[in-house]
Amino acid sequence: MAISKRKDGKWLVNIKPGGRVGKQIKRVFNTEREAKQFVIWANGQALQDPDWAPIKKDTRRLSKLIERWFELHGCKLRDGKKRLGKLKMMCLSLGDPIASQFKAFHFSEYRAQRLKDGISDNTVNHEHAHLRSVFNELRRLGEWNEENPLESVKALKLQEQEMGELNSEQIQILMNSLDSAENKHVKLIATVCLSTGARWGEAESLNVSQVKDGLILFANETKSRKARGIPISEELEKALKAHHKKHGEGAKLFGPAYSAFRRALERAAIPMKQGQASHVLRHTFASEFMRRGGNILVLQRALGHQSLAMTMRYAHMAPDHLIEVRTLNPMAER
Template sequence: MRPLKIQERELSWRTTPQIAELLDSIRTGCDNPHVEPVVLICLATGARWSEAEKLKPTSVRNGVITFSGTKSGKVRSVPISAELEKRLAKHWKQHGSFMHTITSFRRALARTTIRLPKGQAAHALRHTFASHFIQNGGNILTLQKILGHSSLAMTMRYAHLAPDHLQDAIRFGPVLLVVTAVTKEACPV
């Protein structure tokens, strides 16, 4: 019996201007002070919404966020900027633990021009991190570790976003070497 193949959903990710629009909507019209730091954590680390929302001040130290209680059950640590670390410490000191953020986030998103497939509102932040990571030249194996994927196949969904990912077929395939050698023999300089 063949396993049933289920069509993957499109991975939604946001452009830099869309990220700015979302953050502006949060800053100007959101009554929950916890939404912006949770969004920033997701965008900076590729964390799932629930992972970011559950963080405590003890999970952030020395430029690293440590996520526990993840979907896979594994603990993972992701570096963050010193600026984000300071911002989170200040937030927790002023406002306490993150709580009840998703509804306020969805309202802020609804005030933007951003449209996402149903059910992908907060998860699009994770995809946005991963997409920008690959587009900016990040390594797929490093991304796998950051996102906590147990299989590389899951992470490979982002490979098509690498600017020249298919160019490796030309650079690393044997034909280029053979053609170059034949051309040099046929047309000596």
């Protein structure tokens, strides 16, 4: 108990009720009894009032926060394990700092180095979003009480990438190349993608139960995790069911075939936009759908886009795109 008698006969209280790192209080009393009563009262206040309690520093390193994020939230995400691996690699490159000392400029320096190393702007933006979400989610769950250090960091502006697509002649060349493939699944998977706008992973992971009544129900590997039913021709439905009887693996319609598709693309020697590969099938479906007069809202549902802004990239391909401008502008009747 830090109570001492001064030379003038009064009693000095010099205490830290909240502990070693709590705030210091000095008071002078006329009697020792008053001084002791104050100490008892101050210690009681420290137990009840957070302002009196010591500020506990969060000394966890970034790697521990990432692990905690995965335990509480990431393990429930479809790509949780994959994202965990990427976050751990980022943490290693950042030097696994104490999280409470990690600041925006630390990430900015990391990002600048990644760009110098030739990593794409889009990849760096994904890293930024993943790490920022770790802090946001832990704050929401009450596991992180400080500010998100990446809240003020803006994502890099991306130049919209030109989308590749196949014309009728190129589709035929590709189909001929797929005919010569050893993989028995690859051509039919590509046909599903061109017929429905599905992503390769969505088509490749189909079960036979998802094909019925003239529809394919995409549900397992959808990016938005929302199911969508896409009408298909009677001919394609019969082909899928016949393929399952002959080549199916349990409930699965197909086996792995992506590598076989890439090899077929190389044999076909079709010029491709960098990084698009099987995605060209999805772009081709969407572009042709709009050229033939398809509705942009229907296309949004078919592609499974959560935002219409994503689908609007194809709007200019409609034959009547902005045609009303000719007649609905203020100079049209002059």
